[in-house]
Amino acid sequence: MSAQPSPDRPDAPSDGPSVSTSTATSDGFVRGLSQLIGGPLGSHATRPEARPGRFWTASRIIMALTCLILALSWVQKSPCMSGDWQKNIQYTRFCYTDVLALYYAEGLSDGAVPYVNHQVEYPVVTGYFMGALGLPVHWYGVKHPDINQGSWFYNANALVLSLFAVITVGVILALRRRRPWDAAIFALSPIILVTATVNWDFLAIGLAAIGLLLWVRRQPLWAGVLLGLGGAAKLWPLFIIGPLFIIALRSGRLRSWLLATVGAVVAWAVVNFPVWYWQHEAWLRFFRLNSERPVDWGTFWYVGRYLDGKWSSTGGGPFQWLSDHVPTLNLVTYALFGLACFGLLVLGLLAPQPPRLAQLAFLVVAFFLIFSKVWSQQYVLWLLPLIVLARPKWGAILAWTVAEICYFAAFYAELIGAGDGGKSVIPEGTFVLASALRLITVGVLCGLVIREIWRPELDAVRQTYGGADPDAGLAEGPDEGWVQRLRWSLGFGRPPVAPVGLPPEPPVMAKV
Template sequence: MSSPTEQTSAPEVPEPAPRVAPSRTDPFAAAVTRPIGGPLGSHAATGRHWFWSPLRVALLLCVVALMLGWFGKAPCIQQFTNDQGQTELDWRSGRPYVAMCYSDIVPLYGAERLNKPGAFPYETSWVEDEGTAGAQTRYMEYPVLTGLFQWANAKVTQAWQSVAASGWLPSGLDVAVYFDITALFLAAGWLVTVWATSRTHRRRPWDSVLVAISPLVLVHVFTNFDALATAFAATGLLAWSRRKPALAGLLLGIGAAAKLYPLFLLGPLLVLCLRAGKMREFAKTAAAGAGAWLALNLPFAIWLHQGWAEFFRLNTSRPMDPDSIYNVISYFTGWTGFDGPLGAHQTPTWLNIVSGGLFVICCAGIAYLALAAPVRPRLAQLCFLVVAAFLITNKVWSPQYSLWLVPLAVLAIPRWRLLLAWMVLDSLVWAPRMFYYLGEDHRGLPEGWFLGAVTVRDLAVAGLCVLVIREIYRPSADPVRIDEDTLTGDPGGGVLDGAPDVVTWKQRAPVPV
């Protein structure tokens, strides 16, 4: 028992590190703030407003961007009355391409038989090209979670229309209502993506503004269903940063059931945990991810196997897409491809082998980089490199796939001017794409214009990869590490942050700036 004269004091609680103000650290952000008073002052009081936090500002800006994105797609759900007095979508005169409002959500409502009341994904089938030599039985072509997402939205649409028939709700064509309902949930998915990105690097919440207002969001958030996967991938990285490996694996596994790419994020975690001696934490993540993916997929794989396997069959038999690097080379050189001319539904075997092999080689190079770099790379840096490598080497780069890179790029290289320039450039590829699809006979653009834009986009992404690699070898040039006042930490690394190296490969000294 202490004497009355002894004074006891509570342990000192360290003050949280101040937030990074981009207007002070980023030249572009500083220039943007000049019309409203310039960069934040050195004595300004920050973080004290009762409501307007950086996250809430980012979410508000995201809502505005999502509204603009919806208005960009709205022309494609306009209706007209035909000569028979029936209401139809107004897709006359190539409207989806001229107005650049095309969205997969609209045609897939009928193509995937979602408009049929008794249809169920992976069970309902139909015959494509019926009556021809190329006739083929088809099923839902998307992974399980995305397929169920579409089906659930179709059921909500049918319920909405039933209530609207009694006059209680506004109505329209089924497909228009379906698009709006789907867009609402996709918007929520992107808001979650912004929230998770903001919370992953606590000292840099303002960087999430780039995710919120990205030009790619305006163009592509409602082009397909990818915002669903980005939400799970971003929250998985957030959970890892908060040292919750099992939850991170669960979220990544669910995301992989929506789109394949969240699965790729386990690769960087593997090599970084190997280097830091945190394999137990990685095992928890991998086990939770595998368990989540199996729980969603196994029932369909067992009882609706043929329909479930459609996604894998279609991706195997799919030829090189117009916007793949292989098609670019083929167009400008006259090369006929690794497999030569292919017939309808013929599998491009060698293209699959080469594209898959190139991705594996890139992953091996990234793994070497992770083990041989003078300082352990940050998780976001390697995740960006892996996903970018997949997109560049893959035989398919659908335009909405670029959304995958947005949160990863913001976490990996938060340089506002550079990232906005890439996002603007990537989003502008949509214009020549639409006018190429319109066709030269309808005053569209030649294929070369579109493929030229694709080439510039690929080079821009490759340039970002070079910058990431440079900052891995020169950690003193990494803005995240400079702001964290440590060249070895990783604010998004969770258990990796501050952990000593255990396994390295020919480690070298950092390269000076």
């Protein structure tokens, strides 16, 4: 008989039926590509993790690849480091970064203390981070006027943000010990290459990733604290509290969710309080700016407004009207996101098995971006680690990545035109098409994740972990009875039927 693979053996995405406990654990896209080098790895092959003392394990290879991509990202941004952005070099070389631009725009180059001397447009943890790096650079630059302060500030930020990116990869590896190669989807992504240091998003991503790890390690209070700190850097980590509620509700472990929620609220309040109390107007600027901002480039509303102009003889329509009435648009976006969250709750309660935390977290953040009136280019980083944890299949993620890179190029072409007095570099329809493709591919990813929630036998991660959710933490456990009764009452599944009693068999007559 052939030897059976160990159930603890790390999964490889090219694994086939002969070496995996289930075909669902393999990735058909990767298996197909593996034919170029001889096909999938066989069940009797010697794997790196099986060699005692071997240095280059899967985790170390992925960490090294992450550092390589981040180094290449730094090189890719190098044409902009001097700050001498003549002839739209920041767009023609694709090296624009808010980090360098805002060093001057937010007054850091003049020694302004965020929120005290200048009203920063970001949540407080991001503002603290900017000041913690920017003020020492300015102080050193005053004493050494020959240095380029902007370049020093960018390099310091790039180093720390890269550290948070490495931490994020480490968390993915820790959460997927049986599937280490899933982290390669994140580590090798061109998205990181072009957007890693466009803004300070990796600060929130790293904090949220640590929060998820603490949840899995059954420390809900500290998990909430990290999610709250992440939410005080960028808003989206606070959305994960919703998915935590859904999985805790199904298992009846609401105490763990309550601890996480309290930790998040307290942490968010503590770091916000100094600015809220002593610099209240500066604290309000972030919220006012987001309330007053018009429809941003490439959003669902931007695409709709363009189609209004094409289809309406008067050049007006519902999207154009909403664009002209921003307060109403705000209410519409909140309402649509709220409806999407309610739909997610219904899906989470009616699914055959409790959805995995990563699946719900990806969906809630994706819904927010789809309906938001603002979708900055670097927001794509919010989705990348979540989709790797939710649905680590290379094919669909690569298609989405291509759409994001195409949008990235089209967006910079639009900015070049805007900087040249409205002179078109590409047709407006081309940019709208790139925007629509980005929306469509994110929508497709959402559909694929929803399908695997509704049909858990298709979920590669669940199959690798024997049907369990490796991210459930203290919410792991069977459904509460009312959840199954709710599903049965709505026609999802069938209640157990008591066996019908059979008449007793006649007594056997003993032979005389």
